[in-house]
Amino acid sequence: PGQHRLGGTALAQCFSQLGEQPPNLDVPENLAHAFNVTQGLLRDRLLCSGHDVSDGGLITCLLEMAFAGNCGIEVDVPAPGVDVLPVLFAEEPGLVLEVQEADLGQVLERYWAAGLRCLELGPTGDAGPHALVRVSVNGAVVLEDTVGQLRAVWEETSFQLDRLQTEPRCVAEEEQGLRERTGPSYCLPLTFPEVSVSHEPGGPMPRVAILREEGSNGDREMADAFHLAGFEVWDVTMQDLCSGAIGLDTFRGVAFVGGFSYADVLGSAKGWAAAVTFHPLAGAELRRFRKRPDTFSLGVCNGCQLLGLPGWVGGSPR
Structure with a gap:
């Protein structure tokens, strides 16, 4: 002191x-x-x-x-x-x-x-x-x-580095925008409507897998959002899929969370995408899940980057 x-x-x-x-x-x-x-x-x-x-x-x-x-x-x-x-x-x-x-x-x-x-x-x-x-x-x-x-x-210093690797006009726009940036204007209602996913009366809640990889850090917030919407939420890691400990046949949805898988060392989501594409168990499990007509997937941040690499975004289900 x-x-x-x-x-x-x-x-x-x-x-x-x-x-x-x-x-x-x-x-x-x-x-x-x-x-x-x-x-x-x-x-x-x-x-x-x-x-x-x-x-x-x-x-x-x-x-x-x-x-x-x-x-x-x-x-x-x-x-x-x-x-x-x-x-x-x-x-x-x-x-x-x-x-x-x-x-x-x-x-x-x-x-x-x-x-x-x-x-x-x-x-x-x-x-x-x-x-x-x-x-x-x-x-x-x-x-x-x-x-x-x-x-x-x-x-x-960051802008000086950006000028070496980015379109100078874009850097200048960002720099000017930062000088004039204002805070967000929040307008929240006093109450929020209850949101619940539809399911058979008396039947089980639809199950969603919150899928994360080494370095992911958006899983807890994603799990909470799906839980509040009425899903049965499971925490699933890529290791679970690679080892065969968990399959996706009973899941209606998979959410690929944000964060920095493998610290982006291999490029944004490329290490994660390699496991999704080339691991025999994990790859087959995800491909089978995607081909089912009753499923959905959500990718946020790093998860969105992941889905773009193997063709899940804008590609054929096959």
């Missing part, structure tokens, strides 16, 4: 240095205490958002939260006797949390009660690309600009 070491940080790298003292978890017990307190706050719904202090230090953490919310912030970091750069760019373990003003006192108290240092930094501001970000250290303003302009600086 109270350390601002710069060794091995992103700031040191920018200056082609290694530094001397790297950030460290000096009191490991504090990590466990912080985790437990944070979990309690999540259970009690006292947190609006949060981000860890990691690469780039506190200033990067704060800006990334502002970018994610597309809103301004007004922050004053109290650090008497410490220079600005260590305060903002040290990568010591820490969290930045957003809470409702009415809950601020309770949140501070819980961390202090656990022996953890917790400080109020400041409020969030207006939303939109022209919202102001103002960061001060010990009362002195060190950064003041709009969210849109700061996001453009943050994205600049």
Whole structure:
């Protein structure tokens, strides 16, 4: 607590240095205490958002939260006797949390009660690309600009790389769009109609397989959506199909979920598609499922990319 070491940080790298003292978890017990307190706050719904202090230090953490919310912030970091750069760019373990003003006192108290240092930094501001970000250290303003302009600086390296591999006009359009991006406008009804898939009265619910591969990460949300719609949901992995442990004859639907199968190392969904196409058991099972007249399939994100490779999208059922 109270350390601002710069060794091995992103700031040191920018200056082609290694530094001397790297950030460290000096009191490991504090990590466990912080985790437990944070979990309690999540259970009690006292947190609006949060981000860890990691690469780039506190200033990067704060800006990334502002970018994610597309809103301004007004922050004053109290650090008497410490220079600005260590305060903002040290990568010591820490969290930045957003809470409702009415809950601020309770949140501070819980961390202090656990022996953890917790400080109020400041409020969030207006939303939109022209919202102001103002960061001060010990009362002195060190950064003041709009969210849109700061996001453009943050994205600049990525855009430079994009210009080497993408149509320059497309990159310019994306860059301009990012500068003017506004948040989504939500309009939700007070109640939602009950949705239930049709089935024989008194009969079993139709069964759907939520199919995932190594690296997939959209399976739980997909399972929940089908469950709310009245399906009997099964969690099925490609290994289940490859080993013959599970077949698809009793399933009416298969949902190929999103995420990054095999971390996209072989290209988007190509490793997954290879198993679907060439594995004798899994391939035969999926082809037989597709030829049945009473089935459906859904591919989202990486799952959609998968279905396009073996011809499930726009191809013949055969």
